[in-house]
Amino acid sequence: MSCFFPRSGRPAYKVDKRLTAAIRSQRGRGDASSQQDSKYELSRIMRPDDANIVGNVHGGTILKMIEEAGCIVGTRHCNTQDGDRCMAALVRVEKTEFLYPVFIGEVAHVTAEITYTSKHSLEVQVQVMSENILTGVKKLANKAALWYVPCSLKNVDKIMDVPPIKYASAEQEELGRKRYGAQKMERQETKARIEDVVPPPPNPGQHTVGFSQSSLIHLVGPSDCTIHNYVHGGVTMKLMDEVAGIVAARHCSTNIVTASVDAINFHRKIIKGCVVTVTGRLTFTSNKSMEIEVFVDASSLMEAGKEKYRAVSAFFTYISLDKANKALPVPPLKIDGEEEKRRFEEGNARYLQSKAKRLAEKERQE
Template sequence: MTAPEPREAASSLQLCRIMRPDDANIMGNVHGGTILKMIEEAGCIIGTRHCNTLNGDRCMAALARVEKTEFLCPVFIGEVAHVTAEITHTSQHSLEVQVNVMAENILTGTKKLANKAALWYVPCSLKNVDKIMEVPPIKYASAEQAEEGRKRYEIQKTERLETKTRIKEVVSPPSHPEDRTKERHTVGFSQSSLIHLVGPSDCTLHDCVHGGVTMKLMDEVAGIVAARHCNTNIVTASVDAINFHRKIKKGCVVTVTGRLTFVSNKSMEIEVIVDASPLMEEDKGKYQAVSAFFTFISLDKYNRAVPVPPLKIEGEEEQRSFEEGNARYLHNKAKRLAAKESLQ
């Protein structure tokens, strides 16, 4: 059997949509989850198109991981979001899609880069959702570009396996996280959850949930946690890598739980875990399907960042989570400073 010929990288896919009132919070800022959903839709389309250029079983690109995503500036009601996606690396069974989001004010014509993201997909056969298909290779502009892509692939593969191991050790959230009698600014006071029954409109052709739908639910829960903690307008600042550990099928009940893990002077880190359980097959039990850390900032009425109330720690587990969050905060801060210096 001969190997498939490498293909030129697929031409960029572009999607655009005007932001409506139902895309935003009460302050007019578009939900980060809405942007994430648009990003995933673009990635899924271009990934699926590319993977079906070979003869054989038809397949659908399934989201496996989203790298750390920075929200560079907020998008507002009435602006047009332009989403551009491009395949930048392929391995035998996965592909990387890089996505940019530009926000356009159609009254003034000004544009701003709102978001950059990198997503990893695997092609699943339409005949058998558990069968991973081969990905057609792409041609790279240079050997250096191919090598950089290979390094990114190895890094995300290692981190995804490490996160999968860690998530098995995470303690399940309490049965009633909505206890509003707790003292303000504690983990328990702001902890929130959302329960959603997965229906046909949430799913792909495989009857599995779209990754963008899941990310939107996660961002909504994280936003509620952040708003309860600081009682101000809040926006998504960044999202650490989102790892999709197991598929979520139609008919599952998903419980999305968010809790504060770390607070700096002007940011809040919120761990969000998605649990799934088949509604009609209870014997299969509940499992943890997706996990991520979201970072939010608090804004005043002029959309300027303002200090966040300190987090009151209760118990050893919360202290451990806080210290781990502080380590992630310092690591990400150092990376941002290093990137900034490299551009000077």
Template sequence: MSIGDVAHVSAEITYTSKHSVEVQVNVMAENILKGAKRLTNRATLWYVALSLENVDKVVEVPSIQYTSPEQQEEGKKRYEAQKLDRLETKQRSEDIILPVISVDRQSKEPYTVGYSQSSLIHLVGPSDCALHKFVQGGVTMKLMDEVAGIVAARHCKTNIVTASVDAINFHQKIQKGSVITVSGRMTFTSNKSMEIEVFVDIDHVMESPKGKTPAATAFFTYVSLDKEGKALPIPMLKTETEDEKRRFEEGRNRYLHTKAKRMAQVQKGHCLPIHE
């Protein structure tokens, strides 16, 4: 989406389970001079219903009416898939990224994980929060995207844009007054894309015995573009440790799976093509 475009954002509930809601969002960009519209973004978000009196109590969600049994069955498949992904992501969240606030990059070899790894520390204030003084999900997403973008820019040193986000999973509510550390590291590069893993940890400043707890995790995919918007080659990530090599192979598997999924969606007209 470009400066001067008018954004049209539409959202609708497409599935409900007992305690959660699936919302699908489409973003269209309109060129007001030409009158042309184009699809720029699609996303699926899952929300859990909490009691207004007790934010730790999960409440039931009213069911929606489906146009057909097939629509309900497809929604159930998506629900089961994201539930499984959340379980796998929660297990990965134990793999903590040590915060890197100040690094002597001259001592690091370019294109390594350590060279581009980045962190950001943020004090949660009132403007970050919604009901019950908890951080809005969009605020956390923005901080994660910023850190991932810094990692991507440090790796290739060109103009970079976010291509996709692989399921931001929230594990803990973040309260006002908390200090969060957002850390990102490069995990995989293909010919024209790069994957960055991002962690968000909560530092309970007023409750020091608790230490840090994981709050959110996600994988961001970036591409590098020239001035004409064409994809540029990405320098290959240099892995140095066994853990980095393992994460690279895991990233390759996610890349191949996502690429096949996107190709199928492009053929159906449900997704934007990605530079590859």
């Protein structure tokens, strides 16, 4: 699904003025949105070019679809009011869980729903169902929560107001407000923790941080970008997942898959023509999982005077699998120096916190 808008921000086709007036009247000029405006489903059959090297659908492909569905529902909702036309820009992805693998030939149904709105941002919760169209079996494959802000088509630096949505209850609205506050605080804390990526030492030993550290360099072209000429969040996440997968495979030398992605923070926009360097490094290993920190740094190819800047950062969790797709033990990470020790301890704290949340969720379901 795609649409074209010229730089003026007005549609490139003629519309009957009476029809336009009727649509605006129906939209309610910024009144609370209808259920149809706040929900969207995207479905696509998985093709061979969506696969990783062992035949499962690439985790980055799923992340890209999740972001596309979120962008569509967010943009549609934010344009249900008068004023400048706008497009929803991704600023943060909350923890994304990969519950079941998706296989080639299955249909991925991505459902995105707006669950909270503040004055200038909106939360979109997304679920991915995989459907085997031969047997009819469906499974919940992924779930995620994303945060967007609407940027004006006339001026990308202008953040638009977000129309409110109707909540099923006051409790639902209050829970959304708490999630909004938590993600806003964490985004600010993450910005403060931005650090340089240190090149690995020459001839690093096996199972060290330097041994598996990997980088990918990508020139941002038109096909990577939105109508604002900024990179799609889904494109960036796919590149990040590819690098994290290389790091995990180098550490284990086995089949590896994405288990989850911790919060992805989009610090600054990446514009068409930039060169992005995506770097991944191991920070923590448990018995059967690996945490990989991934950074995206951008620099302008055409403007030599501009410095490289940190655009995106995130933590990916991978697991190692045998031929029967059962989890294998992960080789312990060999730590060298205070910085690596600090990052390992922080990773361990995140691992224990995530494990406690999963156990609490399991107990609630039982």
